[in-house]
Amino acid sequence: MHKAIMVMGVSGAGKSTIAQGLADALGGVYLDGDDYHPQSNVEHMAAGKPLTDDMRWPWLDILAGAVNASRSEHITVFACSALTRAYRDHLRAAIPDLQVAYLDAPYEVVSARMAARENHYMPVSLLDSQFAALEVPRNPAVTVSIDQPVPAIIAALSVLG
DSSP states (O other), X not given: OOOEEEEEOSTTSOHHHHHHHHHHHHXXXXXXXXXXXXXXXXXXXXXXXXXXHHHHHHHHHHHHHHHHHHHTTSXXXXXXXXXXXXXXXXXXHHSTTOEEEEEEOOHHHHHHHHHHOOSOSSOGGGHHHHHHHOOOOSSOSEEEESSSOHHHHHHHHGGGO
């Protein structure tokens, strides 16, 4: 089994960009957790409503299955908000030896990024619920501030490979 690395944080922190860059740097595969949401979840968020736990558990199970299938062949880096300890614990139970990279994101920086995004289903109006739900990981493998250039963030996370 190859390594599995989750890049986590609030929406707009740059999870997809950083996870893709890290996968490329490590010669691995990138999976975007958002791609595994059922359409009903996407529509719920697009309507400005945060997901409930009952909506998240099946999604996390599907995502964990995809990560485990991928890591049988390649280092797999995936982006997933995993805002609460319970979600991270759920993923850790399903993905053996999961490494967690936490993107520490100041509210003001994320808000400005989200306001500038086009064609994304997550509206800026849900940012407050993201920060309200966030339980900062106590034991991530690596924590990196997003208030620096993308290559520096990827370089800092490359120690996970």
